[in-house]
Amino acid sequence: MWVLIVILVLLVLILLYLVALYNGLVKLRNRIDNAWAQIDVQLKRRYDLIPNLVETVKGYASHEKETLERVITARQQGISATTVHDQAQAENVITGALRQLFALSEAYPDLKANQSFLELQEELSGTEGRIAYARQFYNDTVYKYNTKIQSFPAVVIAGMMRFTSREYFEADDESRGNVKVDFSS
Numbered sequence: 364m365w366v367l368i369v370i371l372v373l374l375v376l377i378l379l380y381l382v383a384l385y386n387g388l389v390k391l392r393n394r395i396d397n398a399w400a401q402i403d404v405q406l407k408r409r410y411d412l413i414p415n416l417v418e419t420v421k422g423y424a425s426h427e428k429e430t431l432e433r434v435i436t437a438r439q440q441g442i443s444a445t446t447v448h449d450q451a452q453a454e455n456v457i458t459g460a461l462r463q464l465f466a467l468s469e470a471y472p473d474l475k476a477n478q479s480f481l482e483l484q485e486e487l488s489g490t491e492g493r494i495a496y497a498r499q500f501y502n503d504t505v506y507k508y509n510t511k512i513q514s515f516p517a518v519v520i521a522g523m524m525r526f527t528s529r530e531y532f533e534a535d536d537e538s539r540g541n542v543k544v545d546f547s548s
Contacts, residue, residue, distance in 0.1 A: 381520060384516070384517055384520050385520060385524065387511070387517075388508075388511065388512065388517065388520070388521060388524070388526050391504065391507055391508040391511060392508060392526065394504045394508075395501065395504050395505055395508055395529055398497065398500050398501035398504045398505075399447075399501055401497045401500065401501070402450075402494065402497040402498060402501055402532065404497075405490060405493045405494040405497050406441060406450075406454070406494065408490050408493075409457070409487065409490045409491075409494065410438055410441060410442055412483060412486055412487050412490065413434060413435070413438045413457075413461075413487075414435075414438075415479075415483055416434075416464065416480070416483045416484070416487065417431050417434055417435060417464070419474075419477060419479050419480045419483060420464060420467060420468075420474060420480065423471045423473055423474035423477065423480075424467050424470070424471050424474060427467055430460075430463050430464055430467060431464070433460045433463065434457075434460040434461065434463075434464050436460075437453065437456040437457040437459075437460040438457060440453040440456060440457075441453035441454060441456075441457050446530075447529075447530040447531070447532055448530060450532070451532050451533055454494075461487065465484065468480065498532045501532055502531050502532055505529045505530070505531055506531075508529060509528045509529060512526045512527075512528065513528070
């Protein structure tokens with residue numbers, strides 16, 4: 364009789380552990396989705412600011428058509444990206460295009476002093492910081508999730524329940540720096 368009770372207690376404990384493990388995996392997976400949504404919100408904010416910035420620059424540097432078109436094209440690529448990898452690549456292109464756009468202000472002193480341009484630049488700078496924070500949170504959460512589903516005994520449950528590894532949001536070497544926002548020179 365005691366053996367049966369011990370076996371039942373062990374089975375209940377194992378079942379409780381499996382339920383907790385499964386719920387933990389679901390919680391991490393949902394946290395990743397939420398982190399990605401936060402990145403998406405900040406990227407949307409950035410996409411909304413870019414046309415205003417381009418229009419402001421157009422008034423001062425209308426013959427810099429190639430740079431302005433590069434920014435708009437990069438924005439469109441970012442909007443249409445569907446995977447983490449594609450989104451990361453598009454964001455790297457946008458960052459590079461914005462650097463070129465901000466560099467234009469050095470050649471146009473009137474643009475450099477324009478209040479709208481300065482405000483847009485400041486908003487973009489703040490948005491860049493929020494994007495960086497959201498990317499870090501997303502990658503931290505992906506790290507925890509991937510580590511959990513690849514560790515024993517969770518790997519068994521994760522495999523049975525089809526939990527798969529998530530992709531990190533990675534920047535290329537060129538885009539690791541911030542967009543230049545200093546107009547003091």
